[in-house]
Amino acid sequence: MLETLSRWTLGEGPNAEYVVSSRVRLARNLKDYSFPHLLNREQAQEIIDEVQDITAQSFSTYQLREYDDLGLQVLIEKHLISLLLAEQKHNSALVIGDDDSASIMVNEEDHFRLQSIMPGLELRKGLYQVQHLDNLLEEHLEFAFSEQIGYLTACPTNVGTGLRASVMLHLPALVMTGQIGPVLSTLSKFGVVVRGLYGEGTEALGNLFQISNQITLGSEEEEIISNLELITNKIIEQEKLARKKLTHDALLRLEDRVGRALGTLTNARIINSAEAMKHLSDVRLGIDLGIISDIPAKAFNELLLLMQPAMLQALERKKLTAMERDIKRASVIREHLSKRMEGR
Amino acid sequence: MLETLSRWTLGEGPNAEYVVSSRVRLARNLKDYSFPHLLNREQAQEIIDEVQDITAQSFSTYQLREYDDLGLQVLIEKHLISLLLAEQKHNSALVIGDDDSASIMVNEEDHFRLQSIMPGLELRKGLYQVQHLDNLLEEHLEFAFSEQIGYLTACPTNVGTGLRASVMLHLPALVMTGQIGPVLSTLSKFGVVVRGLYGEGTEALGNLFQISNQITLGSEEEEIISNLELITNKIIEQEKLARKKLTHDALLRLEDRVGRALGTLTNARIINSAEAMKHLSDVRLGIDLGIISDIPAKAFNELLLLMQPAMLQALERKKLTAMERDIKRASVIREHLSKRMEGR
Numbered sequence: 001m002l003e004t005l006s007r008w009t010l011g012e013g014p015n016a017e018y019v020v021s022s023r024v025r026l027a028r029n030l031k032d033y034s035f036p037h038l039l040n041r042e043q044a045q046e047i048i049d050e051v052q053d054i055t056a057q058s059f060s061t062y063q064l065r066e067y068d069d070l071g072l073q074v075l076i077e078k079h080l081i082s083l084l085l086a087e088q089k090h091n092s093a094l095v096i097g098d099d100d101s102a103s104i105m106v107n108e109e110d111h112f113r114l115q116s117i118m119p120g121l122e123l124r125k126g127l128y129q130v131q132h133l134d135n136l137l138e139e140h141l142e143f144a145f146s147e148q149i150g151y152l153t154a155c156p157t158n159v160g161t162g163l164r165a166s167v168m169l170h171l172p173a174l175v176m177t178g179q180i181g182p183v184l185s186t187l188s189k190f191g192v193v194v195r196g197l198y199g200e201g202t203e204a205l206g207n208l209f210q211i212s213n214q215i216t217l218g219s220e221e222e223e224i225i226s227n228l229e230l231i232t233n234k235i236i237e238q239e240k241l242a243r244k245k246l247t248h249d250a251l252l253r254l255e256d257r258v259g260r261a262l263g264t265l266t267n268a269r270i271i272n273s274a275e276a277m278k279h280l281s282d283v284r285l286g287i288d289l290g291i292i293s294d295i296p297a298k299a300f301n302e303l304l305l306l307m308q309p310a311m312l313q314a315l316e317r318k319k320l321t322a323m324e325r326d327i328k329r330a331s332v333i334r335e336h337l338s339k340r341m342e343g344r
Numbered sequence: 345m346l347e348t349l350s351r352w353t354l355g356e357g358p359n360a361e362y363v364v365s366s367r368v369r370l371a372r373n374l375k376d377y378s379f380p381h382l383l384n385r386e387q388a389q390e391i392i393d394e395v396q397d398i399t400a401q402s403f404s405t406y407q408l409r410e411y412d413d414l415g416l417q418v419l420i421e422k423h424l425i426s427l428l429l430a431e432q433k434h435n436s437a438l439v440i441g442d443d444d445s446a447s448i449m450v451n452e453e454d455h456f457r458l459q460s461i462m463p464g465l466e467l468r469k470g471l472y473q474v475q476h477l478d479n480l481l482e483e484h485l486e487f488a489f490s491e492q493i494g495y496l497t498a499c500p501t502n503v504g505t506g507l508r509a510s511v512m513l514h515l516p517a518l519v520m521t522g523q524i525g526p527v528l529s530t531l532s533k534f535g536v537v538v539r540g541l542y543g544e545g546t547e548a549l550g551n552l553f554q555i556s557n558q559i560t561l562g563s564e565e566e567e568i569i570s571n572l573e574l575i576t577n578k579i580i581e582q583e584k585l586a587r588k589k590l591t592h593d594a595l596l597r598l599e600d601r602v603g604r605a606l607g608t609l610t611n612a613r614i615i616n617s618a619e620a621m622k623h624l625s626d627v628r629l630g631i632d633l634g635i636i637s638d639i640p641a642k643a644f645n646e647l648l649l650l651m652q653p654a655m656l657q658a659l660e661r662k663k664l665t666a667m668e669r670d671i672k673r674a675s676v677i678r679e680h681l682s683k684r685m686e687g688r
Contacts, residue, residue, distance in 0.1 A: 260612050263606075264604050
């Protein structure tokens with residue numbers, strides 16, 4: 001599970017020129033247990049065992065205490081687990097399907113975080129996936145639920161539907177033309193928040209922006225998804241327009257930037273994460289605009305994951321210093337791009 | 345003559361890893377004419393006609409007044425003529441052999457500047473070439489000569505032998521290790537001066553340094569050449585040592601820089617002269633150190649010439665703006681490198 005790529009990096013999905021991936025998750029808790037932070041080890045294990053039994057037919061359960069720091073970090077980079085789940089590894093588990101697009105974090109902030117992550121704009125499919133999981137669990141378990149306010153959660157911001165949906169957008173033309181600020185600042189009016197690649201508090205690197213719904217209470221699940229889908233489509237339209245409106249001069253400069261980015265990625269011997277992200281974003285835009293034709297777009301998503309620190313160390317099968325990671329990152333990028341360039 | 349490469353870019357010659365080219369010139373004046381700045385058009389033409397007659401068997405004579413600014417600039421970039429010769433184009437001419445390594449500027453500062461430019465460290469061959477030309481002219485013409493001080497010249501700094509010899513050195517490792525300052529500052533003690541690629545007052549770009557003898561008076565021609573050769577070999581030794589002594593860490597960083605330089609040169613769409621020079625120097629060092637194996641070293645010399653402003657415009661057969669030149673330069677470099685990479 002550690003050294004393979006995730007499904008969200010492999011496929012391309014609808015609107016893949018603008019949307020790297022879509023994530024949907026439902027927070028659920030058991031009626032008869034305290035919230036995870038109050039559980040002792042035995043109670044936590046009972047919950048893990050129960051969910052393992054229920055899902056055994058098509059899911060595998062991994063006890064996180066069996067992983068070292070590096071292994072946990074890889075799971076975080078794959079967006080399969082959160083930092084919190086890793087920190088609580090003695091009480092927590094990951095339940096995951098064969099293709100890893102659907103999974104359950106057990107004993108994170110809530111007992112269950114049912115989650116789906118798919119390439120492209122696939123919020124609706126994501127919702128069906130987690131609803132399917134939800135139904136499966138609900139056949140056997142009794143959730144903490146109030147007729148008045150809906151599903152109960154450890155943190156009040158998740159109460160109600162327990163649903164959080166997000167999309168990872170690649171918006172280089174809006175950044176380039178300086179329109180990104182105004183576009184993003186209107187989002188909060190629509191109950192949507194913006195974050196970087198690895199969630200809250202992380203910076204928007206490589207022209208990647210994660211937007212997600214802020215409100216879980218009072219809305220229907222379908223409504224939340226529709227709202228986010230609508231807003232995403234609006235942003236896509238604006239990014240599309242910005243790409244189309246690039247002037248001859250801007251295009252020429254862009255071709256130059258894209259060319260140099262590819263030249264650097266295919267030739268550098270030492271590269272840090274921020275620089276690699278920046279160049280990858282340029283290359284991805286070059287692919288989307290037809291400036292680069294011999295690299296498939298998914299190479300971008302694959303490298304987004306492969307170049308992460310823990311992933312690099314998993315590939316090398318040992319701990320690496322920052323400098324060693326920069327060297328390994330450069331070699332992984334070079335090899336991956338040349339493989340992808342031959343592969344077409 | 346304009347759109348072809350010069351011989352000094354095509355060959356490689358001895359010590360080509362350190363010496364791009366060697367130049368030797370003799371200043372000569374006719375006894376019976378005023379120095380060029382005092383000549384009228386008829387007198388100037390008489391001199392041109394005489395030398396044309398004498399050299400007709402193996403040299404061609406070009407009246408510079410027949411060239412436009414762009415054509416003259418190309419000749420300057422090829423190191424065949426000086427700015428002064430171009431400025432005096434109504435009175436001046438270039439007499440040049442088939443392979444362009446030997447030539448005569450007629451009516452520059454002196455009546456004749458007999459010159460040789462060859463790839464690598466070839467000062468002695470260069471001296472033979474200009475001495476051969478000198479003998480040929482002296483069979484038919486009477487030079488201004490004093491038994492006491494030697495050949496007379498318009499500027500006193502050339503009096504005596506009239507010999508100026510120079511080598512263009514590529515010294516990236518000395519630059520990288522910070523030793524270049526001390527090395528160059530000792531040169532003046534040995535009667536040697538340092539300049540950039542295009543002579544006096546031009547900056548040392550791309551780790552290229554031109555060194556030449558300062559004194560023409562009182563020394564024998566052979567002595568001047570031996571002295572410069574000796575000093576050049578000393579510098580080469582130090583550059584060699586600096587390259588050998590690069591630490592593992594420095595080598596790794598160098599590989600990165602060389603790789604990035606090549607990546608940029610083979611992918612940029614817009615590139616100015618200074619940036620191109622910098623990257624070309626890195627690529628050349630990469631070739632010399634065996635980091636790059638699929639590009640012949642002469643591609644470096646060829647591009648040094650091809651990327652010059654007038655050369656680019658000659659290739660495009662029209663005047664170009666600065667931006668257009670940067671675009672043309674990028675495309676010439678891309679095409680030339682890819683041709684050279686296939687060519688091996």
